[in-house]
Amino acid sequence: MKFTHDVIVIGGGAGGLVAAGGCALFGLKVALIEGHKMGGECLNNGCVPSKALITAARRAAEAREEKRMGVTLAAPKVEWAGVHQHIHDAIAEIAPHDSEERFEEMGCEVIRDWAKLTGKHSVEVGGRTLTAPRIVIATGSEPFVPPIRGLDNVPYLTNENIFDLTKQPEHLVIIGGGVIGMEMAQSFCRLGSQVTVIEPDRPMSRDDEDSVAVVIEVIEREGVRFVKGLAQKVEGSADGVAVHVDNGETITGSHLLVAVGRKARVSGYGLEELGIELGRNGIAVDARRRTSIKSIYAVGDCREGPRLTHVSGYEGSNVALEITLGLPTKVDWEALPWCTYTEPEVAQIGLTESEARKKFGERVTVVKEGFDHNERAIAEGDTKGHMKVIFKGKKVIGASIVGKNAGELLLPLSQTITGKASTFALGSAVISYPTRSEITKAVAFAAWEPTVFGAIPKKWAGSLAKLRRIFA
Known part of the structure:
Protein backbone atom coordinates (compact mmCIF):
# COMPACT_ATOMS: atom_id res chain seq x y z
CA MET A 1 0.00 0.00 0.00
CA GLY A 39 -2.82 23.76 22.21
CA GLY A 40 -5.96 21.94 23.28
CA GLU A 41 -7.48 22.01 26.74
CA CYS A 42 -4.39 22.96 28.73
CA LEU A 43 -3.56 26.13 26.84
CA ASN A 44 -7.03 27.42 26.07
CA ASN A 45 -9.28 26.54 29.00
CA GLY A 46 -7.30 24.46 31.47
CA CYS A 47 -3.87 24.75 33.06
CA VAL A 48 -2.78 28.11 31.64
CA PRO A 49 -5.88 30.27 32.26
CA SER A 50 -6.60 28.65 35.62
CA LYS A 51 -3.08 29.29 36.91
CA ALA A 52 -3.25 32.87 35.64
CA LEU A 53 -6.51 33.37 37.56
CA ILE A 54 -5.04 31.71 40.66
CA THR A 55 -2.06 34.09 40.54
CA ALA A 56 -4.28 37.17 40.31
CA ALA A 57 -6.35 35.86 43.21
CA ARG A 58 -3.23 35.27 45.30
CA ARG A 59 -2.18 38.88 44.76
CA ALA A 60 -5.54 40.05 46.10
CA ALA A 61 -5.30 37.70 49.08
CA GLU A 62 -1.86 38.96 50.03
CA ALA A 63 -3.03 42.58 49.91
CA ARG A 64 -6.10 41.74 51.97
CA GLU A 65 -3.81 41.04 54.94
CA GLU A 66 -3.13 44.75 55.16
CA LYS A 67 -0.56 44.67 57.96
CA ARG A 68 1.77 41.71 58.31
CA MET A 69 5.41 41.30 59.29
CA GLY A 70 5.61 45.01 60.00
CA VAL A 71 4.61 45.93 56.44
CA THR A 72 1.29 47.61 55.65
CA LEU A 73 -0.31 47.22 52.22
CA ALA A 74 -3.25 49.01 50.69
CA ALA A 75 -6.45 46.98 50.59
CA PRO A 76 -6.94 45.30 47.18
CA LYS A 77 -9.14 46.83 44.52
CA VAL A 78 -10.14 44.14 42.05
CA GLU A 79 -10.88 45.22 38.48
CA TRP A 80 -12.32 42.21 36.70
CA ALA A 81 -11.43 43.59 33.28
CA GLY A 82 -7.78 43.55 34.31
CA VAL A 83 -8.01 40.00 35.67
CA HIS A 84 -9.68 38.89 32.44
CA GLN A 85 -6.95 40.59 30.41
CA HIS A 86 -4.20 38.93 32.46
CA ILE A 87 -5.71 35.49 31.81
CA HIS A 88 -5.88 36.01 28.07
CA ASP A 89 -2.45 37.67 27.91
CA ALA A 90 -1.00 34.51 29.49
CA ILE A 91 -2.73 32.34 26.87
CA ALA A 92 -1.52 34.59 24.04
CA GLU A 93 2.08 34.57 25.28
CA ILE A 94 2.24 30.77 25.50
CA ALA A 95 0.23 30.11 22.32
CA PRO A 96 3.24 30.33 19.94
CA HIS A 97 4.73 27.25 21.66
CA ASP A 98 1.75 25.23 20.39
CA PHE A 144 -18.91 15.87 32.02
CA VAL A 145 -22.36 17.39 32.50
CA PRO A 146 -24.41 15.33 34.96
CA PRO A 147 -28.11 14.60 34.36
CA ILE A 148 -29.45 17.12 36.87
CA ARG A 149 -33.09 18.10 36.36
CA GLY A 150 -33.45 21.55 34.83
CA LEU A 151 -29.74 22.04 34.09
CA ASP A 152 -30.40 22.27 30.35
CA ASN A 153 -32.79 25.16 30.95
CA VAL A 154 -30.37 27.51 32.71
CA PRO A 155 -27.06 29.06 31.66
CA TYR A 156 -24.13 27.34 33.36
CA LEU A 157 -20.37 27.51 33.26
CA THR A 158 -17.72 24.84 32.79
CA ASN A 159 -13.96 25.23 32.48
CA GLU A 160 -14.57 25.80 28.75
CA ASN A 161 -16.28 29.15 29.22
CA ILE A 162 -15.59 30.40 32.75
CA PHE A 163 -12.41 32.18 31.66
CA ASP A 164 -14.38 34.17 29.10
CA LEU A 165 -16.53 35.89 31.74
CA THR A 166 -16.45 39.64 31.25
CA LYS A 167 -18.29 40.28 34.52
CA GLN A 168 -17.27 38.93 37.89
CA PRO A 169 -19.86 36.65 39.54
CA GLU A 170 -21.50 38.06 42.66
CA HIS A 171 -22.19 34.57 43.98
CA LEU A 172 -20.61 31.59 42.22
CA VAL A 173 -22.28 28.27 43.02
CA ILE A 174 -20.04 25.32 42.18
CA ILE A 175 -21.29 21.78 41.75
CA GLY A 176 -18.26 19.57 42.39
CA GLY A 177 -15.37 19.68 44.85
CA GLY A 178 -12.63 18.21 42.67
CA VAL A 179 -9.52 19.94 41.40
CA ILE A 180 -11.28 22.45 39.14
CA GLY A 181 -14.01 23.17 41.68
CA MET A 182 -11.57 23.79 44.54
CA GLU A 183 -9.16 25.94 42.54
CA MET A 184 -11.98 28.08 41.17
CA ALA A 185 -13.71 28.32 44.56
CA GLN A 186 -10.68 29.77 46.32
CA SER A 187 -9.74 32.04 43.42
CA PHE A 188 -13.15 33.66 42.93
CA CYS A 189 -13.59 34.04 46.69
CA ARG A 190 -10.23 35.80 46.97
CA LEU A 191 -11.22 38.12 44.15
CA GLY A 192 -14.37 39.12 46.03
CA SER A 193 -17.12 36.78 44.88
CA GLN A 194 -19.31 34.88 47.30
CA VAL A 195 -18.71 31.16 46.67
CA THR A 196 -20.61 28.01 47.64
CA VAL A 197 -19.37 24.49 46.78
CA ILE A 198 -21.85 21.61 46.65
CA GLU A 199 -20.21 18.19 46.99
CA PRO A 200 -21.76 14.88 48.13
CA ASP A 201 -18.45 13.30 49.15
CA ARG A 202 -15.14 14.52 50.52
CA PRO A 203 -13.65 17.33 48.39
CA MET A 204 -10.55 16.30 46.41
CA SER A 205 -11.34 12.67 47.24
CA ARG A 206 -8.42 11.17 45.32
CA ASP A 207 -5.90 13.06 47.50
CA ASP A 208 -4.65 12.26 50.97
CA GLU A 209 -7.33 13.07 53.54
CA ASP A 210 -4.94 14.74 56.01
CA SER A 211 -3.59 17.03 53.29
CA VAL A 212 -7.03 17.98 51.99
CA ALA A 213 -8.18 18.83 55.52
CA VAL A 214 -5.50 21.55 55.70
CA VAL A 215 -6.74 23.09 52.44
CA ILE A 216 -10.40 22.97 53.41
CA GLU A 217 -9.65 24.73 56.71
CA VAL A 218 -7.85 27.54 54.86
CA ILE A 219 -10.50 27.92 52.15
CA GLU A 220 -13.37 27.94 54.65
CA ARG A 221 -11.59 30.55 56.73
CA GLU A 222 -11.24 32.69 53.59
CA GLY A 223 -15.01 32.56 53.08
CA VAL A 224 -15.91 29.61 50.84
CA ARG A 225 -18.96 27.71 52.06
CA PHE A 226 -19.15 23.94 51.58
CA VAL A 227 -22.53 22.20 51.36
CA LYS A 228 -22.49 18.41 51.68
CA GLY A 229 -25.10 16.96 49.39
CA LEU A 230 -26.11 16.02 45.87
CA ALA A 231 -27.51 18.60 43.47
CA GLN A 232 -30.91 17.25 42.39
CA LYS A 233 -32.56 20.10 40.52
CA VAL A 234 -31.58 23.44 38.99
CA GLU A 235 -33.85 26.28 38.00
CA GLY A 236 -33.67 29.96 37.17
CA SER A 237 -34.25 32.51 39.95
CA ALA A 238 -34.44 36.25 40.38
CA ASP A 239 -30.76 36.21 41.41
CA GLY A 240 -29.71 33.98 38.51
CA VAL A 241 -29.88 30.30 39.39
CA ALA A 242 -31.15 28.10 42.22
CA VAL A 243 -29.73 24.67 43.04
CA HIS A 244 -31.86 22.28 45.08
CA VAL A 245 -29.75 19.88 47.15
CA ASP A 246 -30.86 16.49 48.45
CA ASN A 247 -30.26 17.66 52.04
CA GLY A 248 -33.27 19.98 51.64
CA GLU A 249 -31.25 23.14 51.11
CA THR A 250 -31.65 25.49 48.12
CA ILE A 251 -28.61 27.52 47.11
CA THR A 252 -29.17 30.60 44.97
CA GLY A 253 -26.43 32.43 43.13
CA SER A 254 -25.65 34.66 40.20
CA HIS A 255 -23.60 32.04 38.32
CA LEU A 256 -23.36 28.25 38.28
CA LEU A 257 -20.15 26.30 37.58
CA VAL A 258 -20.44 22.58 36.84
CA ALA A 259 -17.17 20.84 37.73
CA VAL A 260 -17.87 17.16 38.33
CA GLY A 261 -15.27 15.55 36.09
CA ARG A 262 -14.32 14.88 32.50
CA GLY A 326 10.61 0.69 17.07
CA LEU A 327 11.12 0.67 20.85
CA PRO A 328 8.03 -0.74 22.61
CA THR A 329 7.34 1.68 25.46
CA LYS A 330 4.92 0.87 28.26
CA VAL A 331 3.40 3.40 30.62
CA ASP A 332 4.37 3.20 34.28
CA TRP A 333 2.14 4.86 36.88
CA GLU A 334 4.16 3.79 39.94
CA ALA A 335 5.40 7.36 40.39
CA LEU A 336 2.50 9.29 38.87
CA PRO A 337 2.45 12.84 40.29
CA TRP A 338 -0.32 15.42 40.37
CA CYS A 339 -0.90 18.74 42.07
CA THR A 340 -3.91 20.88 42.96
CA TYR A 341 -2.96 24.55 42.89
CA THR A 342 -4.99 25.80 45.78
CA GLU A 343 -3.16 27.70 48.48
CA PRO A 344 -1.70 25.75 50.14
CA GLU A 345 -1.02 23.40 47.25
CA VAL A 346 -1.66 19.67 47.53
CA ALA A 347 0.82 17.44 45.71
CA GLN A 348 0.58 13.67 45.49
CA ILE A 349 2.81 10.99 44.02
CA GLY A 350 2.35 7.23 44.06
CA LEU A 351 -0.03 5.73 46.62
CA THR A 352 -1.91 7.69 49.27
CA GLU A 353 -1.75 6.39 52.84
CA SER A 354 -5.21 4.82 52.62
CA GLU A 355 -4.41 3.15 49.28
CA ALA A 356 -1.13 1.80 50.63
CA ARG A 357 -2.70 0.40 53.81
CA LYS A 358 -5.46 -1.23 51.79
CA LYS A 359 -2.87 -2.83 49.51
CA PHE A 360 -0.06 -3.72 51.93
CA GLY A 361 -1.64 -3.62 55.41
CA GLU A 362 0.75 -3.57 58.36
CA ARG A 363 3.82 -3.56 56.12
CA VAL A 364 3.23 0.18 55.57
CA THR A 365 4.92 2.83 57.68
CA VAL A 366 4.30 6.57 57.46
CA VAL A 367 6.76 9.36 58.20
CA LYS A 368 5.29 12.85 58.56
CA GLU A 369 7.15 16.13 58.90
CA GLY A 370 5.44 19.49 59.42
CA PHE A 371 6.51 22.74 57.82
CA ASP A 372 6.35 24.23 61.31
CA HIS A 373 9.81 22.66 61.79
CA ASN A 374 11.14 23.95 58.47
CA GLU A 375 13.18 27.10 59.05
CA ARG A 376 12.50 28.67 55.65
CA ALA A 377 8.76 28.25 56.23
CA ILE A 378 9.11 29.80 59.69
CA ALA A 379 11.07 32.77 58.26
CA GLU A 380 8.37 33.27 55.61
CA GLY A 381 5.61 33.11 58.20
CA ASP A 382 3.86 30.33 56.29
CA THR A 383 4.13 27.04 58.14
CA LYS A 384 0.82 25.53 57.07
CA GLY A 385 1.06 21.94 55.92
CA HIS A 386 3.28 18.90 56.01
CA MET A 387 5.03 16.20 54.02
CA LYS A 388 3.84 12.64 54.49
CA VAL A 389 5.90 9.83 52.94
CA ILE A 390 4.58 6.28 52.69
CA PHE A 391 7.09 3.43 53.02
CA LYS A 392 6.95 -0.30 52.49
CA GLY A 393 10.08 -1.29 54.37
CA LYS A 394 12.64 1.27 53.25
CA LYS A 395 11.06 1.69 49.80
CA VAL A 396 8.99 4.82 49.13
CA ILE A 397 5.65 3.91 47.56
CA GLY A 398 3.88 7.25 47.86
CA ALA A 399 3.96 10.75 49.26
CA SER A 400 1.57 13.60 49.93
CA ILE A 401 2.64 17.19 50.47
CA VAL A 402 0.46 20.11 51.45
CA GLY A 403 1.99 23.55 51.72
CA LYS A 404 3.44 26.45 49.79
CA ASN A 405 4.89 25.31 46.42
CA ALA A 406 4.21 21.67 47.32
CA GLY A 407 4.33 20.57 43.69
CA GLU A 408 7.92 21.77 43.40
CA LEU A 409 9.01 19.24 46.05
CA LEU A 410 7.89 16.09 44.23
CA LEU A 411 10.95 15.46 42.01
CA PRO A 412 13.27 13.72 44.51
CA LEU A 413 10.37 11.57 45.70
CA SER A 414 9.70 10.54 42.10
CA GLN A 415 13.32 9.46 41.82
CA THR A 416 13.17 7.41 44.99
CA ILE A 417 9.96 5.62 43.98
CA THR A 418 11.44 4.68 40.59
CA GLY A 419 14.74 3.56 42.15
CA LYS A 420 16.83 6.33 40.58
CA ALA A 421 17.78 7.59 44.03
CA SER A 422 17.51 6.32 47.60
CA THR A 423 16.05 7.73 50.78
CA PHE A 424 19.44 7.17 52.43
CA ALA A 425 21.05 9.38 49.76
CA LEU A 426 18.36 12.03 50.26
CA GLY A 427 18.79 11.92 54.01
CA SER A 428 22.55 12.53 53.71
CA ALA A 429 22.39 15.10 50.90
CA VAL A 430 23.73 18.62 51.32
CA ILE A 431 20.82 20.97 50.62
CA SER A 432 20.95 24.75 50.35
CA TYR A 433 19.81 26.49 53.54
CA PRO A 434 17.20 27.72 54.16
CA THR A 435 14.87 26.07 51.66
CA ARG A 436 11.55 24.29 51.86
CA SER A 437 13.14 21.30 50.12
CA GLU A 438 14.96 20.57 53.39
CA ILE A 439 11.72 18.94 54.50
CA THR A 440 12.42 16.10 52.03
CA LYS A 441 15.81 15.51 53.64
CA ALA A 442 14.19 15.60 57.09
CA VAL A 443 11.61 12.94 56.17
CA ALA A 444 14.23 10.73 54.49
CA PHE A 445 16.53 11.00 57.49
CA ALA A 446 13.67 10.23 59.87
CA ALA A 447 12.99 7.02 57.96
CA TRP A 448 16.60 5.87 58.47
CA GLU A 449 17.05 7.26 61.99
CA PRO A 450 16.13 4.00 63.82
CA THR A 451 18.65 2.12 61.70
CA VAL A 452 21.46 4.69 61.82
CA PHE A 453 21.13 5.12 65.60
CA GLY A 454 20.13 1.54 66.32
CA ALA A 455 21.68 -0.93 68.78
CA ILE A 456 24.44 -2.22 66.49
CA PRO A 457 25.74 1.22 65.38
CA LYS A 458 25.60 2.41 69.01
CA LYS A 459 27.57 -0.62 70.16
CA TRP A 460 30.17 -0.04 67.44
CA ALA A 461 30.47 3.65 68.32
CA GLY A 462 30.92 2.72 72.00
CA SER A 463 33.66 0.22 71.18
CA LEU A 464 35.54 2.80 69.10
CA ALA A 465 35.25 5.34 71.92
CA LYS A 466 36.78 2.85 74.40
CA LEU A 467 39.66 2.09 72.05
CA ARG A 468 40.39 5.79 71.59
CA ARG A 469 40.48 6.32 75.34
CA ILE A 470 42.96 3.46 75.70
CA PHE A 471 45.26 4.41 72.84
CA ALA A 472 44.93 8.21 72.87
Missing part, protein backbone atom coordinates in the same frame (compact mmCIF):
# COMPACT_ATOMS: atom_id res chain seq x y z
CA LYS A 2 1.29 3.46 -0.88
CA PHE A 3 0.93 5.86 2.05
CA THR A 4 0.61 9.65 1.98
CA HIS A 5 2.34 9.99 5.37
CA ASP A 6 4.36 8.00 7.90
CA VAL A 7 2.16 9.08 10.82
CA ILE A 8 -1.23 10.78 11.16
CA VAL A 9 -1.96 12.50 14.49
CA ILE A 10 -5.52 13.59 15.26
CA GLY A 11 -5.57 16.30 17.93
CA GLY A 12 -3.38 19.32 18.65
CA GLY A 13 -3.35 19.19 22.47
CA ALA A 14 -0.52 18.09 24.75
CA GLY A 15 -0.41 14.42 23.71
CA GLY A 16 -0.88 15.01 20.00
CA LEU A 17 1.66 17.82 19.82
CA VAL A 18 4.37 15.78 21.55
CA ALA A 19 3.68 12.74 19.38
CA ALA A 20 3.58 14.73 16.13
CA GLY A 21 6.57 16.93 16.97
CA GLY A 22 8.66 13.97 18.11
CA CYS A 23 7.99 11.98 14.96
CA ALA A 24 8.66 15.02 12.74
CA LEU A 25 11.98 15.77 14.46
CA PHE A 26 13.07 12.21 13.64
CA GLY A 27 12.40 13.01 9.99
CA LEU A 28 9.08 11.22 9.51
CA LYS A 29 6.36 12.67 7.29
CA VAL A 30 3.65 13.70 9.76
CA ALA A 31 0.10 14.98 9.31
CA LEU A 32 -1.14 16.84 12.39
CA ILE A 33 -4.91 17.44 12.32
CA GLU A 34 -6.72 19.87 14.63
CA GLY A 35 -10.33 20.95 14.11
CA HIS A 36 -10.50 23.50 16.92
CA LYS A 37 -7.74 25.41 18.73
CA MET A 38 -4.08 24.46 18.71
CA SER A 99 1.13 27.09 17.15
CA GLU A 100 0.55 25.79 13.66
CA GLU A 101 3.64 27.71 12.47
CA ARG A 102 5.94 26.10 15.04
CA PHE A 103 4.89 22.58 14.12
CA GLU A 104 5.18 23.32 10.43
CA GLU A 105 8.75 24.45 11.12
CA MET A 106 9.35 21.07 12.75
CA GLY A 107 8.21 19.41 9.54
CA CYS A 108 4.56 18.57 10.22
CA GLU A 109 1.80 19.14 7.70
CA VAL A 110 -0.77 20.88 9.89
CA ILE A 111 -4.39 20.52 8.76
CA ARG A 112 -7.02 22.66 10.50
CA ASP A 113 -10.19 20.63 10.08
CA TRP A 114 -12.13 17.77 11.62
CA ALA A 115 -10.96 14.23 10.95
CA LYS A 116 -12.70 10.88 10.65
CA LEU A 117 -11.08 7.46 10.68
CA THR A 118 -12.14 5.36 7.70
CA GLY A 119 -9.78 2.40 8.04
CA LYS A 120 -6.92 1.05 10.12
CA HIS A 121 -4.54 3.14 8.00
CA SER A 122 -6.79 5.90 6.62
CA VAL A 123 -8.32 9.21 7.69
CA GLU A 124 -10.67 11.59 5.88
CA VAL A 125 -10.15 15.30 6.49
CA GLY A 126 -11.16 18.36 4.50
CA GLY A 127 -12.17 16.35 1.44
CA ARG A 128 -8.86 14.44 1.39
CA THR A 129 -8.00 10.87 2.26
CA LEU A 130 -4.73 10.52 4.16
CA THR A 131 -3.05 7.19 4.77
CA ALA A 132 -0.23 6.10 7.06
CA PRO A 133 1.14 2.93 8.69
CA ARG A 134 0.46 4.44 12.12
CA ILE A 135 -2.32 6.71 13.40
CA VAL A 136 -2.39 8.47 16.78
CA ILE A 137 -5.70 9.61 18.29
CA ALA A 138 -5.32 12.49 20.75
CA THR A 139 -8.76 14.08 20.77
CA GLY A 140 -8.80 14.95 24.47
CA SER A 141 -11.76 15.25 26.83
CA GLU A 142 -14.60 17.63 27.66
CA PRO A 143 -16.51 18.53 30.82
CA LYS A 263 -15.45 12.56 29.73
CA ALA A 264 -13.38 11.36 26.81
CA ARG A 265 -14.01 13.06 23.47
CA VAL A 266 -14.60 10.07 21.19
CA SER A 267 -17.80 10.79 19.21
CA GLY A 268 -17.74 11.74 15.55
CA TYR A 269 -14.32 10.34 14.70
CA GLY A 270 -15.46 7.05 13.20
CA LEU A 271 -14.20 4.93 16.08
CA GLU A 272 -17.31 2.81 16.57
CA GLU A 273 -17.83 2.32 12.84
CA LEU A 274 -14.25 1.07 12.63
CA GLY A 275 -14.78 -1.29 15.56
CA ILE A 276 -12.28 0.32 17.94
CA GLU A 277 -13.04 -0.91 21.44
CA LEU A 278 -14.29 1.70 23.89
CA GLY A 279 -14.10 1.42 27.67
CA ARG A 280 -16.28 2.96 30.35
CA ASN A 281 -14.87 6.45 29.76
CA GLY A 282 -12.56 6.49 26.79
CA ILE A 283 -10.79 4.36 24.22
CA ALA A 284 -9.53 1.05 25.57
CA VAL A 285 -5.73 0.81 25.20
CA ASP A 286 -2.93 -1.50 26.27
CA ALA A 287 0.18 -0.45 28.20
CA ARG A 288 1.76 0.72 24.92
CA ARG A 289 -1.31 2.92 24.25
CA ARG A 290 -2.39 0.74 21.29
CA THR A 291 -6.11 0.42 20.63
CA SER A 292 -7.87 -2.81 19.64
CA ILE A 293 -6.58 -2.02 16.13
CA LYS A 294 -2.82 -2.23 16.75
CA SER A 295 -1.84 0.27 14.04
CA ILE A 296 -3.86 2.95 15.87
CA TYR A 297 -2.75 4.48 19.17
CA ALA A 298 -4.70 6.65 21.61
CA VAL A 299 -2.95 9.02 24.02
CA GLY A 300 -4.08 11.54 26.61
CA ASP A 301 -7.59 12.24 27.81
CA CYS A 302 -9.40 10.41 25.02
CA ARG A 303 -8.36 7.00 26.36
CA GLU A 304 -9.22 5.34 29.65
CA GLY A 305 -6.79 6.33 32.37
CA PRO A 306 -5.44 9.36 34.25
CA ARG A 307 -6.29 12.76 32.75
CA LEU A 308 -3.38 15.12 33.33
CA THR A 309 -1.43 17.31 30.91
CA HIS A 310 1.94 15.83 31.89
CA VAL A 311 0.51 12.33 31.44
CA SER A 312 -0.61 13.23 27.91
CA GLY A 313 2.86 14.54 27.08
CA TYR A 314 4.49 11.43 28.54
CA GLU A 315 2.28 9.15 26.48
CA GLY A 316 2.84 11.21 23.34
CA SER A 317 6.59 10.90 23.87
CA ASN A 318 6.36 7.15 24.42
CA VAL A 319 4.35 6.63 21.25
CA ALA A 320 6.73 8.82 19.24
CA LEU A 321 9.68 6.68 20.37
CA GLU A 322 7.84 3.48 19.52
CA ILE A 323 6.83 4.68 16.06
CA THR A 324 10.19 6.23 15.13
CA LEU A 325 12.70 3.83 16.68
